[in-house]
Amino acid sequence: MSSPKTLYDKIIDRHRILSLGGTEGAGERLLLYIDRTVLNEYTSPQAFSGLRDAGRKLWRPAASLGVVDHVNSTAPVHGEGTVDDGARRQIEYLIENGRDFGIEIFDVLDPRQGIEHVVMPELGLVLPGMVIAAGDSHSTTYGAFGVVGFGIGTSDIEHLLASQTLVYRRLKTMRVTIDGDLAPGVTAKDVIMEVIRRIGADGAAGHAVEFAGKAIDAMGVEARMTICNMAVECGARVALTAPDDKVTDYIAACPRAPSPTMLDRARDIWQALRSDAGARFDAELFVAAGDVPPMVSWGTSPDQALAITDRVPDPADLPAERREDANRAITYMGLAPRMALQDIAIDRAFIGSCTNARLSDIRDAARILRGRKVAPGVRAMISPGSSTVRREAEQEGLDRIFRDAGFEWRQSGCSLCLAMNDDMLAPGERCASSTNRNFEGRQGIGGRTHLMSPAMVAAAAVTGKLADVRAFAVQEPL
Amino acid sequence: MERFLRLSGGVAAMPGANIDTDVIMPKAFLKGIDRSGLADGLFHDLRFDAAGARRNDFILNRPGMTDTRFLLAGPNFGCGSSREHAVWGMLQYGIRAIAGTSFGAIFSDNAANNGLLLLTLPGSDIALLSDMLDDGAGQWTIDLEQERIEIADRIIRFDVDPAARQALMLGLDRIGETLTHAAHIRAFEQAYFASNPWLAGPAGG
Ligand code: SF4
Numbered sequence: 001m002s003s004p005k006t007l008y009d010k011i012i013d014r015h016r017i018l019s020l021g022g023t024e025g026a027g028e029r030l031l032l033y034i035d036r037t038v039l040n041e042y043t044s045p046q047a048f049s050g051l052r053d054a055g056r057k058l059w060r061p062a063a064s065l066g067v068v069d070h071v072n073s074t075a076p077v078h079g080e081g082t083v084d085d086g087a088r089r090q091i092e093y094l095i096e097n098g099r100d101f102g103i104e105i106f107d108v109l110d111p112r113q114g115i116e117h118v119v120m121p122e123l124g125l126v127l128p129g130m131v132i133a134a135g136d137s138h139s140t141t142y143g144a145f146g147v148v149g150f151g152i153g154t155s156d157i158e159h160l161l162a163s164q165t166l167v168y169r170r171l172k173t174m175r176v177t178i179d180g181d182l183a184p185g186v187t188a189k190d191v192i193m194e195v196i197r198r199i200g201a202d203g204a205a206g207h208a209v210e211f212a213g214k215a216i217d218a219m220g221v222e223a224r225m226t227i228c229n230m231a232v233e234c235g236a237r238v239a240l241t242a243p244d245d246k247v248t249d250y251i252a253a254c255p256r257a258p259s260p261t262m263l264d265r266a267r268d269i270w271q272a273l274r275s276d277a278g279a280r281f282d283a284e285l286f287v288a289a290g291d292v293p294p295m296v297s298w299g300t301s302p303d304q305a306l307a308i309t310d311r312v313p314d315p316a317d318l319p320a321e322r323r324e325d326a327n328r329a330i331t332y333m334g335l336a337p338r339m340a341l342q343d344i345a346i347d348r349a350f351i352g353s354c355t356n357a358r359l360s361d362i363r364d365a366a367r368i369l370r371g372r373k374v375a376p377g378v379r380a381m382i383s384p385g386s387s388t389v390r391r392e393a394e395q396e397g398l399d400r401i402f403r404d405a406g407f408e409w410r411q412s413g414c415s416l417c418l419a420m421n422d423d424m425l426a427p428g429e430r431c432a433s434s435t436n437r438n439f440e441g442r443q444g445i446g447g448r449t450h451l452m453s454p455a456m457v458a459a460a461a462v463t464g465k466l467a468d469v470r471a472f473a474v475q476e477p478l
Numbered sequence: 479m480e481r482f483l484r485l486s487g488g489v490a491a492m493p494g495a496n497i498d499t500d501v502i503m504p505k506a507f508l509k510g511i512d513r514s515g516l517a518d519g520l521f522h523d524l525r526f527d528a529a530g531a532r533r534n535d536f537i538l539n540r541p542g543m544t545d546t547r548f549l550l551a552g553p554n555f556g557c558g559s560s561r562e563h564a565v566w567g568m569l570q571y572g573i574r575a576i577a578g579t580s581f582g583a584i585f586s587d588n589a590a591n592n593g594l595l596l597l598t599l600p601g602s603d604i605a606l607l608s609d610m611l612d613d614g615a616g617q618w619t620i621d622l623e624q625e626r627i628e629i630a631d632r633i634i635r636f637d638v639d640p641a642a643r644q645a646l647m648l649g650l651d652r653i654g655e656t657l658t659h660a661a662h663i664r665a666f667e668q669a670y671f672a673s674n675p676w677l678a679g680p681a682g683g
Contacts, residue, residue: 014670017659017662017663017666018659018662020641021640021641029641031656031659031662031663033663033666033667033670035677042508042509042561043560043561043562045510045511045512046511046512046513046562049511049512054653056653059663071509084509086509086510087509089509089511090509090510090511093511127676127677129674130677135560136559136560137558137559137560137584151560151584152560152584152587153560153561153562153565153584153587153588153591154562154588155562155588155591155592155652156587156588156591158653159652159653159656162653162656162657163653163656163657163660163663164663164667165656165659165663167652167656201495201496201554201557202496202553202554202557202580205554205580205583206583235554235557235582235583237583237584258676259676262675262676263676265675265676266674266676269674301495301496303496321495322495324494325494325495325496328494418500418505418559419505420505420508420509427528437498437500437558437559439498439500439501439558440500440501440523441500441501441504441523442500445504445523445528446528
């Protein structure tokens with residue numbers, strides 16, 4: 001019998017066309033087959049120009065889908081927002097490239113438009129055992145389906161489009177076991193923020209990280225997507241969970257799922273997609289699920305985060321090598337050392353992004369918001385992860401809960417997650433945000449971002465300050 | 479891609495941890511459909527204040543820093559977004575190599591694809607290189623063939639991946655290279671779809 005293998009290595013083995021050098025195992029260079037990709041308007045243009053200049057065609061146009069998501073306005077009524085000339089040109093070029101190269105494109109007004117990492121899974125295009133590489137770092141999201149998903153730059157997009165392959169270096173593996181049960185009020189977002197806090201912004205660099213354990217098994221597919229999505233913020237190049245029946249059931253309900261007969265055949269093969277007992281990982285981390293609190297970030301790197309009940313750190317108490325970064329972050333964020341996180345007043349609240357804008361996230365926030373109002377002086381908005389999610393939420397009446405509470409119910413897109421559109425913070429504005437990056441200027445020059453779960457954003461919006469969701473009596477949304 | 483053999487020029491230290499690609503190339507410069515104009519965007523919000531005035535305290539803006547070809551970076555440099563614009567901007571600005579203890583993974587791949595040399599060195603070497611600078615600035619010669627950084631009469635050795643090194647020294651066309659394996663790719667695809675027939679369908683339905 002061959003030696004026990006990790007899930008990651010099994011998937012890479014199934015996609016290895018040829019070895020290009022190096023020994024087997026981590027570090028091996030190989031030509032890797034890529035099943036699918038998704039293209040957006042801002043990282044793909046130069047790839048298409050490169051193909052045009054070299055007179056190259058796409059290897060397999062049917063393996064690609066294009067979605068407009070980063071630069072479009074999410075104004076509540078389509079057409080009312082502003083789209084600058086550069087953005088308009090990028091959208092037009094994506095459409096033109098779709099036409100010329102034979103790729104299906106979801107334009108702004110397409111009923112299936114949305115954030116690429118929300119659209120791909122909800123269509124049923126993400127299937128266990130695949131390798132999906134795309135021009136966006138959060139392509140790790142697909143790992144929730146037992147997929148090796150990773151972000152690539154524009155040159156590699158061009159390479160992929162021309163050959164359906166990438167020159168790939170096999171990663172080391174890490175397993176993060178989240179054992180036990182999560183406490184009430186604690187979500188997948190809190191789990192991944194705690195993992196990032198513990199191991200740091202580069203703690204999983206060079207690794208494919210498999211998330212396992214009872215708490216992961218108990219989670220829904222969307223919660224696992226949140227974890228795999230944000231794992232990139234601790235340097236993970238790939239994040240994975242083993243596919244189970246929840247995954248197969250999720251796929252079966254999607255509009256472009258394989259036919260029921262095909263799904264039956266696939267199910268047997270997908271069942272083998274798990275790490276063998278005794279498989280060796282290069283690194284291991286254990287987290288007791290019950291110890292994970294609701295988390296918020298206080299700084300400008302996703303690992304600068306703490307329990308909501310905690311205080312802003314005093315840089316003087318930190319190890320020397322972290323002191324300067326902490327000082328800089330506290331200054332940028334306009335905070336004082338040792339102030340209670342729950343004393344931090346906010347100007348804005350945002351629910352959206354590929355991390356936390358799927359239907360389950362919107363339901364979580366609605367449970368907090370029902371019958372409550374956004375605090376005076378806070379501007380709150382929600383941009384559902386896709387136009388499909390938006391419609392489904394409306395069918396459940398969730399939009400009413402948000403509107404009644406004082407939230408803007410916006411169209412779908414990346415929106416305030418990166419402010420490449422007309423949603424942005426003014427300098428100095430502070431936002432409770434369900435997104436994934438609190439980098440300086442991420443939500444607008446001088447803007448200040450506190451990352452947290454959607455329910456925590458709702459709690460902060462209502463309180464006017466960062467708040468502990470556990471203090472809120474939870475009501476069912478409907 | 480421009481070949482890299484041996485190069486001399488100025489070095490600037492940027493020691494902060496986790497300098498992300500949003501900082502290296504702010505979103506205002508991501509609205510193009512070509513690769514031009516990105517030298518202006520490099521570290522834009524560190525080089526210029528909100529009113530557009532030069533920040534004279536930022537290292538690249540200091541007097542005498544006119545020929546900066548190298549950076550000495552802090553840990554996890556280039557983390558975050560996949561935007562290759564960050565690497566294009568570096569090269570257009572004139573930066574050809576960055577030394578540090580660790581780099582963002584996608585940034586590393588983008589650098590390799592464009593001929594920006596990343597040198598991953600042990601913390602002790604980075605500390606030594608940092609000590610040899612004068613207030614964060616200095617002069618280096620990087621010799622890729624010999625795999626060494628030369629600073630006055632000192633030499634720091636480095637190791638780069640042989641494949642990446644060869645590509646940098648020869649300026650290879652990676653796609654053309656891969657397409658020499660076209661027959662292999664076709665054969666793989668055939669067998670793969672035969673055993674996973676549900677994958678053969680188009681992503682578009
Ligand atoms: S929602 Fe944010 S993180 Fe996700 S793809 Fe859009 S910009 Fe990137």
